[in-house]
Amino acid sequence: MGKPKYYDFCVHAAPDGDHTASELVSLARYFGYSGIALANHSDKLPDKKPVLPPIEGFEVVRGIELVEENPSKLHSLIGKFRNSVDVLIVHGGSEAVNRAALENARVDILNHPAFDRSSGLNQVLAKAAAENGVSIGITLRPLLHSRGSRRIRLLSDLKANLDLARKYEVSLVLCSDAMSCFDLRSPMETLALAEICGLEEDEALDAISTVPERILAKNRPGPGYVREGIEVLEGDGLF
Template identity: 50%
Template sequence: MADPVFYDLCVHCAPDGKSTQEEMVAMARHLGFGGIALTNHSNSDSLPKGSSDKGFEVLRGVELVSSNPSKLHGIVGKYRKKVEILAVHGGDEGINRAAVENPNVDILLHPGTPKGCGLNHVLAKSASDNNVAIAFDMASLIMLRGGRRVHSLSHFREILALARKYDVPFLLTNNASFSYGLRAPREMMALATLFGMERGEALMALSETPAEIIRRVRRGNNFICEGVEILEDDPSGMKGEDK
């Protein structure tokens, strides 16, 4: 069996972070990743560019920041065709709901609210139906201390239980904004056991799930369902063909 290819789909670089795109890529490659998505916040000065070089992928992404749930769908539409990975910065119940109900969203980050983990059975079901992945931010386990770390672990356990029950896709991310904030995939998998994630689940969260998100996005609007795809400039005039 081939070795898994690891991805971190929520990484920030300058001007949103402290390290340049080149520094983030070099460190991620060194740590054993096969690719990263640079998801600078939508309110930062600029979005990084994607690239692919010698077996390492750099995907162009964005982490949308909005305080208005009713406007989030419009912002998603604005960025969807500009980036490969589209994440939403949660933490508000309305924003969380708008994110998981929108199939054009790839990832919900930081869903936790002052009242709890930020998800419930209804939102988990919506995330599952719309293939919106929930990201577990390993940086919160590394950087936080005391009661705040305990609360983060508790919220992660709640989210994991909901994800298992409703078959919600989930990811592990460093959410790093500087190169030395990145951790190797095996370290991230070990950290995930602190809130009850099994090794197989953590492996999937770093390899199969992000790879599926990338495949789905790259199929784009031409994809109808498995085996059926719209062909560009089809001389027969047919809009779809069974592959």
């Protein structure tokens, strides 16, 4: 097997975050990533798409993190942005938003599913995530910026989500959720932090490599693609 490719699928550039897309891309490449998703929140999109020069061996992925508390409006936003991005993330929180995201197969990742102790994931939502192929995001920034009882609560919520993800075979995506260059961590640091948070080594590696690659493959079908489950193959002149 070759060396795995590492991805950070949730990075926020200016005006959402503190640093430009170019600065974040440069640092992520230096850290050893194969690519990052610039996924600003939908209420903090740049006026113009950042123009970045092609970087050999590194990919800048188009992403967005949708922020909307009304499930009906959320579905409209999903339809609006789905075909223009490679990674579509929903910023979760309330049970209604979590449910709307996890029951929609056009969503790639649900971040921040726990808003308070009465929300987050449950068996019904975990099953919906598995059935619709929606991954759960494990975001490091909230953990790194929290202390005391808040960090304990976040780790407790994460453990509960991990237990459900394992039970229902829900995919996980491990990302920085960086709002600045100071929030980015190298792939090795990210994997180490993930294990401290309770992920097994193979789970963490899948969440930063295999699952992101699978999301890209799903959203960038080859030239013979018609729709899911159907592919046009080149014939040999017999038909």
